[in-house]
Amino acid sequence: xxxxxxxxxxxxxxxxxxxxxxxxxxxxxxxxxxxxxxxxxxxxxxxxxxxxxxxxxxxxxxxxxxxxxxxxxxxxxxxxxxxxxxxxxxxxxxxxxxxxxxxxxxxxxxxxxxxxxxxxxxxxxxxxxxxxxxxxxxxxxxxxxxxxxxxxx
Amino acid sequence: xxxxxxxxxxxxxxxxxxxxxxxxxxxxxxxxxxxxxxxxxxxxxxxxxxxxxxxxxxxxxxxxxxxxxxxxxxxxxxxxxxxxxxxxxxxxxxxxxxxxxxxxxxxxxxxxxxxxxxxxxxxxxxxxxxxxxxxxxxxxxxxxxxxxxxxxxxxxxxxxxxxxxxxxxxxxxxxxxxxxxxxxxxxxxxxxxxxxxxxxxxxxxxxxxxxxxxxxxxxxxxxxxxxxxxxxxxxxxxxxxxxxxxxxxxxxxxxxxxxxxxxxxxxxxxxxxxxxxxxxxxxxxxxxxxxxxxxxxxxxxxxxxxxxxxxxxxxxxxxxxxxxxxxxxxxxxxxxxxxxxxxxxxxxxxxxxxxxxxxxxxxxxxxxxxxxxxxxxxxxxxxxxxxxxxxxxxxxxxxxxxxxxxxxxxxxxxxxxxxxxxxxxxxxxxxxxxxxxxxxxxxxxxxxxxxxxxxxxxxxxxxxxxxxxxxxxxxx
Numbered sequence: 001x002x003x004x005x006x007x008x009x010x011x012x013x014x015x016x017x018x019x020x021x022x023x024x025x026x027x028x029x030x031x032x033x034x035x036x037x038x039x040x041x042x043x044x045x046x047x048x049x050x051x052x053x054x055x056x057x058x059x060x061x062x063x064x065x066x067x068x069x070x071x072x073x074x075x076x077x078x079x080x081x082x083x084x085x086x087x088x089x090x091x092x093x094x095x096x097x098x099x100x101x102x103x104x105x106x107x108x109x110x111x112x113x114x115x116x117x118x119x120x121x122x123x124x125x126x127x128x129x130x131x132x133x134x135x136x137x138x139x140x141x142x143x144x145x146x147x148x149x150x151x152x153x
Numbered sequence: 154x155x156x157x158x159x160x161x162x163x164x165x166x167x168x169x170x171x172x173x174x175x176x177x178x179x180x181x182x183x184x185x186x187x188x189x190x191x192x193x194x195x196x197x198x199x200x201x202x203x204x205x206x207x208x209x210x211x212x213x214x215x216x217x218x219x220x221x222x223x224x225x226x227x228x229x230x231x232x233x234x235x236x237x238x239x240x241x242x243x244x245x246x247x248x249x250x251x252x253x254x255x256x257x258x259x260x261x262x263x264x265x266x267x268x269x270x271x272x273x274x275x276x277x278x279x280x281x282x283x284x285x286x287x288x289x290x291x292x293x294x295x296x297x298x299x300x301x302x303x304x305x306x307x308x309x310x311x312x313x314x315x316x317x318x319x320x321x322x323x324x325x326x327x328x329x330x331x332x333x334x335x336x337x338x339x340x341x342x343x344x345x346x347x348x349x350x351x352x353x354x355x356x357x358x359x360x361x362x363x364x365x366x367x368x369x370x371x372x373x374x375x376x377x378x379x380x381x382x383x384x385x386x387x388x389x390x391x392x393x394x395x396x397x398x399x400x401x402x403x404x405x406x407x408x409x410x411x412x413x414x415x416x417x418x419x420x421x422x423x424x425x426x427x428x429x430x431x432x433x434x435x436x437x438x439x440x441x442x443x444x445x446x447x448x449x450x451x452x453x454x455x456x457x458x459x460x461x462x463x464x465x466x467x468x469x470x471x472x473x474x475x476x477x478x479x480x481x482x483x484x485x486x487x488x489x490x491x492x493x494x495x496x497x498x499x500x501x502x503x504x505x506x507x508x509x510x511x512x513x514x515x516x517x518x519x520x521x522x523x524x525x526x527x528x529x530x531x532x533x534x535x536x537x538x539x540x541x542x543x544x545x546x547x548x549x550x551x552x553x554x555x556x557x558x559x560x561x562x563x564x565x566x567x568x569x570x571x572x573x574x575x576x577x578x579x580x581x582x583x584x585x586x587x588x589x590x591x592x593x594x595x596x597x598x599x600x601x602x603x604x605x606x607x608x609x610x611x612x613x614x615x616x617x618x619x620x621x622x623x624x625x626x627x628x629x
Contacts, residue, residue: 083576085620090572116572116593
């Protein structure tokens with residue numbers, strides 16, 4: 001189907017962050033259990049970060065989106081996979097956000113708002129900054145041209 | 154016309170109450186010396202005078218009129234505001250009174266508008282008679298206007314009135330079975346522990362009786378408070394079907410009336426809890442949303458349209474509001490039932506093992522594994538019941554979804570109300586190649602219409618099918 005991936009830098013961002021987080025958890029677990037089970041507790045320090053790194057990579061690998069004729073298609077998720085279709089007619093507004101970390105890496109988050117409540121806030125994290133603005137414009141144009149007098153509710 | 158004079162002290166009191174509480178807290182320490190107390194009293198009096206004075210000016214400057222073409226409201230103490238609300242935008246006047254306001258004979262009148270946002274103007278507070286008159290006059294004017302262009306304005310259907318008998322049933326049967334179950338379960342597990350704590354104080358049998366009594370009292374208290382709040386909320390409930398809107402009035406202490414414009418309705422929900430279903434009853438709710446371009450806000454919520462009635466009657470009302478005919482529900486694949494069975498058996502096993510472990514650890518005399526056996530025995534039936542209550546149906550204009558055994562909810566969602574379509578798959582579902590399809594509308598607040606645990610392939614097919622139907626519905 002030709003899905004678009006996020007910016008490859010996100011792969012490292014996610015892998016690093018989940019490895020780091022699981023390293024902390026692993027260290028704490030090891031420290032707590034060392035007294036009880038001895039050196040065997042070191043397993044956690046090794047295994048958890050490995051799982052973390054795998055999770056980060058998988059999270060990047062599973063993320064994909066596609067700007068289709070009449071809807072925005074997004075799929076993502078590791079433990080819970082989600083495939084969503086957001087019709088352009090339903091788009092209320094589109095934001096791009098950049099937190100300091102994103103700016104350091106030259107990335108952007110794109111947020112698409114609909115009136116729906118569960119998926120009211122659809123986010124595409126980690127795409128290059130100019131790509132995000134292009135996408136924002138494209139989505140906006142699609143939302144306008146698909147509207148033709150329809151109320152978004 | 155003016156607001157009620159009683160609104161002056163009432164509004165002042167309302168504003169003042171917060172300040173009073175604050176002052177009492179802040180000032181109570183300083184009341185030690187007489188000088189401080191005098192200062193405090195002076196401050197207090199000044200605040201009273203100011204509040205009443207301001208509210209008097211507010212009252213003096215507030216004026217509203219109803220004319221052929223609309224409502225005019227002139228208001229403002231410091232800066233003046235003139236507001237014209239065209240009659241065709243006014244949906245209804247909602248009149249609300251809380252217990253104190255009823256005692257004082259005043260009411261809040263909200264001017265509700267169609268389509269867009271929420272309340273256009275709020276009259277705080279008018280004489281109750283004036284509020285009723287205003288409501289009546291707006292209705293008359295709207296009807297006259299309508300009969301000029303088209304000869305309508307007649308009610309589509311008879312009113313719905315909640316009978317006393319059904320109000321009682323609603324109140325008594327409204328208990329959330331899950332809460333009762335949880336309390337019962339908690340006591341059956343930890344009752345033993347509590348009982349053994351009491352062993353020194355009471356003889357064994359008395360201890361058990363005390364634990365049982367405690368559990369029953371707790372369940373009883375939950376039940377009674379729930380029943381009382383339902384009773385007060387839906388006392389003397391009535392619903393009128395107007396041309397483009399539903400209007401309801403309800404309440405024992407707070408009398409509330411409200412309007413639900415048809416164009417705001419996103420989806421319809423028929424809800425039956427276990428007890429209601431057993432007795433052949435159901436209730437009806439609609440979820441609403443309006444989008445106002447000026448404020449760019451969406452206000453959503455669900456509104457009870459029929460608190461309780463015989464199932465056939467509820468279905469009839471639902472068909473009237475939704476404009477559909479009897480749906481034919483399709484179930485999900487049999488593998489879902491197998492998965493539920495395994496899940497319950499697994500839960501029963503875990504429970505049994507935990508129970509036995511607890512028993513051995515604490516030397517309990519209580520047979521803690523009994524609930525586990527009950528779970529294991531019930532799991533086949535439970536899986537079947539959960540499975541057979543899941544279903545969906547597509548007709549030419551809308552999709553129906555259904556779910557739940559303890560609390561069965563049937564959603565009716567017109568295709569053109571769909572906001573986005575989501576298919577989700579958890580790790581547990583992946584092993585069985587199942588997915589859940591979520592239909593997001595602008596109305597859903599707490600629970601979502603969804604078809605759970607479908608076969609993934611079928612879910613994907615249905616997702617695309619629904620999207621196509623959604624697109625077609627926009628062309629109408």
